[in-house]
Amino acid sequence: MRLDKFLKVSRLIKRRTVAKEISDQGRILINGNAGKASSTVQPGDELQIRFGQKIVTVKIEDLKETTKKEDAASMYTLISENRVNEEE
Numbered sequence: 001m002r003l004d005k006f007l008k009v010s011r012l013i014k015r016r017t018v019a020k021e022i023s024d025q026g027r028i029l030i031n032g033n034a035g036k037a038s039s040t041v042q043p044g045d046e047l048q049i050r051f052g053q054k055i056v057t058v059k060i061e062d063l064k065e066t067t068k069k070e071d072a073a074s075m076y077t078l079i080s081e082n083r084v085n086e087e088e
Contacts, residue, residue: 001063003028003047004037009064011072012049012056022049046079056081 001009007019020037022028028035029048041047045060058076067075 003039006041010075
């Protein structure tokens with residue numbers, strides 16, 4: 001599944017266009033490598049997403065074409081959520 005579609009379906013990011021922009025800015029790492037919107041993700045992959053002042057790390061558990069809001073969180077496991085220190 002494409003990275004931008006996974007982010008939208010899993011509701012980590014609400015809109016696919018926003019997911020594409022963030023991916024293309026280099027703010028998402030897939031298993032430590034820069035990911036683009038068209039990058040393929042699969043179960044077991046680890047994503048590191050930079051949202052402004054924080055970095056969220058998740059592990060992909062399942063891929064679904066569509067999902068209900070209540071079931072979206074089952075597509076990934078939250079590993080960590082850290083604030084970024086801008087002074088570095």
